[in-house]
Amino acid sequence: MKVLKFGGTSVANAQNIQQTVSIILRSAEPQIVVVSALGGVTDLLIKAGTLAEQTNDGYKEVLEQLELKHLDAARALLPVTHQSSCLSMIKQQFNELDEICSSVFYLKELSLRTRDRIIGFGELLSSKIISAYLLSQQAAHEWVDSRQVIKTNSNHGFAAVNFPATNAFIQSRINQSDKKLFLAPGFIASDEQGNTTTLGRGGSDYTAAIFASAINASSLEIWTDVTGMMTADPRWVSNARTIKQISYREAMELSHFGAKVIYPPTIQPVMQKNIPTWVKNTFAPDEAGTVIEENGVHDGEMITGISSINSIALLSLEGGGMVGIPGFSKRLFESLAGEKINVILITQSSSEHSICVAVNSADAAKAKIAVDTTFEIEISSGKVEPLKLEEDLAIIALVGDKMKSHPGISGRMFGSLGRNGINIRAIAQGSSERNISAVIASADVKKGVNVLHEAFFEEVYKQVNIFVVGLGNVGSKLISQLKQQQQFLLEHLNLQVRVTGIANSRKMLFADNGNDIDLNNWQINLQQAPDMHLDAFADTIIAKNLRNSVFVDITANEAVAGIYSRLLEKSVSVVACNKIAASSAYANYSKLKSLAKEFNALYLFETNVGAGLPIIGSLNDLRRSGDQINKIQAVLSGTLNFVFNNYNGTTSFASVVKQAQDEGYTEPDPRLDLGGTDVMRKIMILAREAGEKIEMDDITNNGFLPASCFEGTVADFYAEMEKQEAHFKAIYLEAAANNCKLKFVASYENGKATVGLQHIPAHSDFYHLYGKDNIVLFYTQRYPEQPLVVKGAGAGADVTASGVFADIIRVARV
Structure with missing residues (x-):
């Protein structure tokens, strides 16, 4: 003989009860079936009792609602010819329940004993209705009042079972019957005086285990609305999976620590008798579910x-x-x-x-x-x-x-x-x-x-949640690259990269819980999203509190750089294309690095220097391996290199600069490039990464732009450059006369940094530098004469986006 227990969701309504009965009747083996109250009924019974105690006659409305729920279930289940006695029983039970609540109302007292009496009606009603339905299906069975066979002490609310007496009563009742199917209400029992007691919320599982232990059942089946015990709560973990086999003690630990599938006291009676216990899904009855037994084996996992x-x-x-x-x-x-x-x-x-x-x-x-x-x-x-x-x-x-x-x-x-x-x-x-x-x-x-x-x-992959601010040329390219590489990263690096939030200066868009942003339609969806508020964007990242979160800044905005510390303090890693933070006051730069270390996050900004070139990474690798940086020489502006590679005096200097801006090589304000500010920031960042405490004021800038070019708007800047064409042509001709090229060079040595336009002879490493290329020469203790050279495209949306992407992967693989 086996014991089956069906929970509240399994008997929540007429349709579910029909499914439950179909499971009961498909087995020819003798069985005891234990059922819970209809879904939600116990909570409403508690509410009715509480309202009555508070002298709130709203309890009557709750009882009417409950009565209608049970009458509707009976009418939906039973043929008209079988309804009369069942409907009469329901009416009688609710008349009794109303009398009890009325007494509570006038006494203004709800004792634990009376509370047990009230909430016990749920299982009595459900089991009687299911019994009537079984009779209508011509299924011979016997209804057993659990209060007559399960005996407890008088600790109302969580009564302790008297197992010797209970086992004797159950065995006698089953052995004296000629039926092969028994139906009993869960949760309820009685004390020595015959007063109704309860076994604790979720006690119907316990009731079933008590029956199983008493009769030495071949198995116990706990039927619920999930397919077995899970490795984690599936409402929280989308990849939670069913545990096929588990030991009694493991199941007891999991149930004690919040796993709601099975009531903790259930395990002890079946463990003592070594009765296999199954947790199965009423709505997917053919699924294997979970078996709990003495030597449960679970796929070789260290953790169950x-x-x-x-x-x-x-x-x-x-x-x-x-x-x-x-x-x-x-x-x-x-x-x-x-x-x-x-x-x-x-x-x-x-x-x-x-x-x-x-x-x-x-x-x-x-x-x-x-x-x-x-x-x-x-x-x-x-x-x-x-x-x-x-x-x-x-x-x-x-x-x-x-x-x-x-x-x-x-x-x-x-x-x-x-x-x-x-x-x-x-x-x-x-x-x-x-x-x-x-x-x-x-x-x-x-x-x-x-x-x-x-x-x-989930050793097969690691999930990374990305929040991107800045969706211009570089940001759009990054989104495209992420979309293109998602499957590759999953297959080859075991990384599930999810774009969870995006924003530009106007709008911000977040993915729904458990999903990521649709990278095929993000532009359209972003247009329809809420207005962008930077603090709200940061607040949402923090509130979502997702694992392996990465904030990606692809702006040149000081306010965006200002939220890095808030995010790092919440262990959100920061990948910055934005140079403002790393080139801000040394105290702020140092603080961000310290916060990242303190809160187990990463602050990466490879693209601050050389776009996608591995310049900062190479510098850090040198230092981490024990090398010392003696000198750095570099051409760090793809913009300036493009300009001086394309300017030869035949077209105006202003038109070449405009071409560089149109092709996406310059900052939004080109004066940051041409005035040397951007290069100053870059050499300062490299000096800091080399271990130097240096500020912008410590860097010497030998600029070439006339002072008048810095006045007014960007449009005024272009107009002034046209006026100053003779100045730029003279600079070019002087270099050409000496068989040299013009390069804007940054240097760091002995704690000092300089930037400025230089004449580069043909034998220099900088001479054959074309297009928008950058080059950095690292002179170190290991490379004292022949430097370590990093050279390549130092500007452009594609390469910059790829550098940001590489930083994201570095964060993900930690």
């Missing part, structure tokens, strides 16, 4: 599942007076037990200076009062500090029997959380090494579950 508990408070008792004095822990737990407060997690420092316990947030206030009262003398004398209370916390737990044979699990767990900016307030691990628990902020729990699921179950 990840679970969590929300609404946790952490209580910390600290004080020098605790050290070496026995009895503090005993008194602490006695004070909590006296208030019937359940302790969920315990951790104590080896110094004995402090002890922390986690409890439900609902118990936090009375826990503090109880503990402070218990230690009143020690607190007043300064031996112990008043109990410290921290709320808005959650517990996240890794569960698995195999953890004890695999070192490094804890490190991997805490490292994964730390890299995503999730702070751990307390940790606990049992001696069985079956569970590692960490207390974290409630706001981080969904992110934490996803981070750990990725770390332990």
Whole structure:
């Protein structure tokens, strides 16, 4: 004989009940079927009782709503010829329920015993209706009142079962019947006086386990609305998968730590009798589901599942007076037990200076009062500090029997959380090494579950969430490159790159939860999106709190650079094409680098110098490997190189500059390039990355533009350059007369940096530099005479976007 239990969703309405009965009747094996109340009924019964206690006659409306729900279910299920007795039973039950609530209303008191009586009606009604439906289907069966066979103490709300008496009653009832199918209400039982008791919310699972244990069932089947126990909550983790097999103890740990599929006390009775327990989906009955048994094997994974508990408070008792004095822990737990407060997690420092316990947030206030009262003398004398209370916390737990044979699990767990900016307030691990628990902020729990699921179950790929600001030439190219390479990255680098948020100066667009932005139609969707507000954009990134988040700045905007610190402090990595932050005051540059290190994020800005060329990366590799930078010489402006490569005096200097701007090589204001400001920023960034504390004022700029060119607007600038054509032609002719080319060169040596226009002879490394190319020469201890050379295209939307893309990949692969 086997036992089947069907939960609230399985019997939520007539259609679901029909599906449930079809599952019951397809088996020829004798069975006991336990059912929950119709979906949502228990909560409404609690509401009715509470309203009655508050002398709010709204309880009558709730009861009318419940009565109609049950009458509708019966009418939808039963042929007209079978309805009369069932409808009469429902009316009778609600008359009795109304009398009880009316008494509560006038007494203004809802005792735990009366509350059990009220909420027990849910399972009684559902089981009677299903019994009537079975009769209408000519399915011979016997309805068993669980209150007559399951005996408990009088601890109403969560009664303890008297197993010897219960087993005897169940065995007698089953053995005396000639039926092969039995139907019983879950959740309810009775004490020695015959008063209705309940087994705790979710207690119908427990009821089924009690029946299974009493009759030594061949199996127990828990039918619900998910296909078995999952590696994580599928509402939070889209890639959660079904656990095919799991041990009793692992299932107990997972259910205790928030896995709602099975009620925790359910495991103990079936574990004692070694009864295989299946968790299956009523709405996908042919799916295998999960089997819980003594030696559950789960695909060789070290971790079986990840679970969590929300609404946790952490209580910390600290004080020098605790050290070496026995009895503090005993008194602490006695004070909590006296208030019937359940302790969920315990951790104590080896110094004995402090002890922390986690409890439900609902118990936090009375826990503090109880503990402070218990230690009143020690607190007043300064031996112990008043109990410290921290709320808005959650517990996240890794569960698995195999953890004890695999070192490094804890490190991997805490490292994964730390890299995503999730702070751990307390940790606990049992001696069985079956569970590692960490207390974290409630706001981080969904992110934490996803981070750990990725770390332990999704080795096939790592998800990266990108937020891009700046969708001009470079930004648009980046989006195209991301779209083109998404599948390649997934297949070859195991990276799932998701564009989760985008913005330009006017609009901002975010993906819905669990999705990414449609890269085929992002321009159209962006036009219809809300207006862009930079603070709101940053707030949304922080609020989404997604794992492996990367903020990408492809602007030249100072305000955008100003939000880097906020994001880094939340462990959001920053990839910046924008040079403003890295070339700002040294104190700010240093602060951003420190924040990235402190909060386990990355701050990368390879494209600040040389677009897509690996200049900063090569410099950092030299320093990380122990080399020392002695001198840097470079042509760092693709704009200026393009201009001087194309200007020969036959067309005006202004027209060549305009061509460079039209082809996307210049800053929005070309004077930043031609005036040397952009090159100054770049050489300063390189000097800083080489270890130099340097500011813009420390750099010598030997400019070539007349002062009048810096006056007025960009249009005025072009007009003035036309007027100054003779000046530019003279500069060109002087260099040509000496068989030299003009290059705007940046240098750094002995702590000093300079930029300026130079005559470059034919033997120089800079002479054969064409188009928009950049070149950097690194003279180091390892490269003292023959420098390390990095050369290539130093401007252009495609190469700059590819440099940004490369930084994103660097972040993703950490």
